Structures are given as C-alpha cells and as structure tokens.
Amino acid sequence: MDVKGKDEIVQLNGNHSECLTKKRQDYLEWPEYFMAVAFLSAQRSKDPNSQVGACIVNQENKIVGIGYNGMPNGCDDDLLPWSRSADNKLDTKYPYVCHAELNAIMNKNSADVKGCSIYVALFPCNECAKLIIQAGIKDVIYLSDKYHDTPEMTASRRLLNLAGVTYKQFKPKQGRIVIDFNSINHSDLKSTNGFANVQSP
Numbered sequence: 001m002d003v004k005g006k007d008e009i010v011q012l013n014g015n016h017s018e019c020l021t022k023k024r025q026d027y028l029e030w031p032e033y034f035m036a037v038a039f040l041s042a043q044r045s046k047d048p049n050s051q052v053g054a055c056i057v058n059q060e061n062k063i064v065g066i067g068y069n070g071m072p073n074g075c076d077d078d079l080l081p082w083s084r085s086a087d088n089k090l091d092t093k094y095p096y097v098c099h100a101e102l103n104a105i106m107n108k109n110s111a112d113v114k115g116c117s118i119y120v121a122l123f124p125c126n127e128c129a130k131l132i133i134q135a136g137i138k139d140v141i142y143l144s145d146k147y148h149d150t151p152e153m154t155a156s157r158r159l160l161n162l163a164g165v166t167y168k169q170f171k172p173k174q175g176r177i178v179i180d181f182n183s184i185n186h187s188d189l190k191s192t193n194g195f196a197n198v199q200s201p
C-alpha cells in the first residue's frame with residue numbers, strides 16, 4: 001500500500017517505548033485512516049493490472065461502505081477476461097468489471113449514503129461519477145488522477161461540477177503506512193494496560 005509522499009513511515013502499533021503516560025501523537029488522522037482503508041480493500045482485488053479501493057464515510061466519520069474492483073457477484077472471475085486490450089472488446093475486462101465506487105455504494109450498511117464523502121485511490125470515471133451523484137454523495141477525496149486527460153475523466157468532472165459534488169486530491173502526510181501483525185507482541189502491554197505500575201503494599 002505505497003502512496004506517493006514523504007519517505008517517512010508510520011508503523012501501526014509500532015514503537016510504544018516512549019511517552020507511555022501521554023496520549024500518542026503519531027496516531028492516524030481521519031483522512032489517512034479512510035484512505036488507508038480504501039487501499040487495504042484494494043488488496044482484495046483480483047485484477048492483475050489495477051487494484052482500486054473505495055471507502056464511504058458519513059458526517060460522523062463512520063465508515064458506511066467499502067468496495068474494490070472486481071467481477072459481479074456470482075460471476076466466476078476465473079471465467080471472465082482480465083486483459084486491458086484485445087481484438088474483441090468482449091475479451092477485455094471492461095464490459096464486466098465493477099469499479100470500487102459501485103461496490104462501495106452497493107455494499108453500504110446504512111439506509112443510504114446521502115451527504116457522505118467517498119475516499120478513492122483513483123479519480124472516479126464518468127460511470128462512477130453518475131453513481132456517486134445519484135447516491136447523494138457530496139464529496140470525493142481521491143489520491144491519483146493519472147487518467148486526468150481521458151474522455152472518461154473529463155466527462156466525470158463535468159458531471160460532478162454540474163451536480164455540485166466537490167472533489168479534492170488527498171495529499172498524504174506520510175508516504176507509507178505499514179501494518180505489522182507482529183507489533184502486538186512487541187508492544188509493552190504491561191505498561192499500557194494500567195496495572196503494571198501498581199505496587200503491593
């Protein structure tokens with residue numbers, strides 16, 4: 001889950017050896033957290049060329065939908081093509097694959113996503129812009145805009161602008177976020193559970 005930015009690395013659940021009596025200062029802020037959830041979700045994608053994730057957040061900073069790009073439910077992704085180009089368009093992934101934004105909206109665990117924000121790794125295409133608008137999402141936070149000059153993205157911006165959906169590029173404060181499952185064993189739990197310093201009389 002590399003993102004472009006500074007070379008600094010945040011190690012989640014990492015170094016607890018200092019300042020154990022004060023609140024952590026290097027905790028993840030909300031935007032980093034939501035974008036990281038989108039990137040983590042993208043790791044579920046089977047697409048060999050492009051792994052994209054999306055995370056929908058309501059106005060209380062609660063996650064209400066997560067999705068990544070993949071073939072529709074029940075459609076065997078071993079039987080559908082994953083290539084980007086072929087003589088026949090039916091032999092490419094494009095007619096079949098569901099984008100992350102579509103899946104995040106369809107996976108919502110709330111009644112609706114009106115007024116929500118969506119965090120996405122890539123600027124949404126025009127088809128996803130339609131879904132975002134119709135779902136009532138009001139804000140798009142994207143990381144990469146590498147297809148900016150394509151007709152799909154141009155049409156997307158046109159639609160989002162007309163519908164009053166705001167969009168802004170996410171600038172991560174750190175270039176990488178590392179999830180280390182071993183860190184829980186390295187943490188000084190005796191010092192952080194509140195009991196370690198209790199002395200017997």
Ligand SMILES: [Zn+2]
Nearest residue numbers: 099124125128
């Ligand atoms: Zn799309």
